[in-house]
Amino acid sequence: MGVASELRCLVCQNQTLADSNAELAVDLRNSIREQLGRGASEREVLDFMVARYGDFVLYRPPLKATTVLLWTGPFLFLGVGIFILFRRLVRKRSQEQPMSEEERARAAQLLGSRNE
Secondary structure, eight states, rough: TTTTTBBOOTTTTSSBBTOOOHHHHHHHHHHHHHHHHOOOOHHHHHHHHHHHOGGBBBSSSSSSTTTHHHHHHHHHHHHHHHHHHHHHHHHHHHHHOOOHHHHHHHHHHHHHHHHH
């Protein structure tokens, strides 16, 4: 059933209607079969489901003002994550202070004693 593979299960949300075993998915698949049996086209069935449940029911919703966050959200989260990581790395580097002469002498002494 091609139409059911283009629609999202409203219960599972990460599965298509064709893949879901939820009771609502079974009911919606039966509704799709009935509509197709009465002569409705696949486009008409999809339009009916969108009118009833909104664009969220589509497994690949169209890019428009109401769904732009669905499409750009993952990229926004990735960008924010990279920005935070970059800021932390820069801040950590700026907090590093060069070793004092006393610390250098102590390090040289420790390194020299290991080589002996």
